[in-house]
Amino acid sequence: GQQLNQSPQSMFIQEGEDVSMNCTSSSIFNTWLWYKQDPGEGPVLLIALYKAGELTSNGRLTAQFGITRKDSFLNISASIPSDVGIYFCAGNSNAGGTSYGKLTFGQGTILTVHP
């Protein structure tokens, strides 16, 4: 099946630093999504990307849909303590039929921010 390789697995940074994480795949995705999950909560959608090359920002977050449609990255600028959590990339191949709603998730990046 499809797999997403997300890196790094974990990051320990100082408050104010910038963060970058990425996902790569051997298959093409038509939609890339980035989620953040806090302990005891479901994932919250941060950014959705719909076409190759698209660069989208949401506050201090910026994400890009790779030109090859096989990768995406997420940057967080000027990190703050509340950025702590697990960040997941997810891809949707939109193959139609029952494939809609079937997201393939990366393994997650655990972010720790030291004040």
Next chain:
Amino acid sequence: SAVISQKPSRDICQRGTSLTIQCQVDSQVTMMFWYRQQPGQSLTLIATANQGSEATYESGFVIDKFPISRPNLTFSTLTVSNMSPEDSSIYLCSVGQRGNEKLFFGSGTQLSVL
């Protein structure tokens, strides 16, 4: 985005018993999706619940183990049957937008099986 309410938020169950998880959405949706997140792992789709038809299960998941109901366009249940410790996970309900290209998730049900 839709408001998705799930309950219970957590439960501790004995092996061999069953637990039914409820998911309520504040708007009508055609499809609802049930995901599982095993400890320290990523999310995996269990099944897609369509109103008025049987759920569609992903490879590795079967109806006898995870029966799903979808009585109307705002509600669904997932039952985890004959539980074993390997079923200890977070179970998440989700709904989509833009043709289900992007999904929104409920807060999940943290299940521990002893």
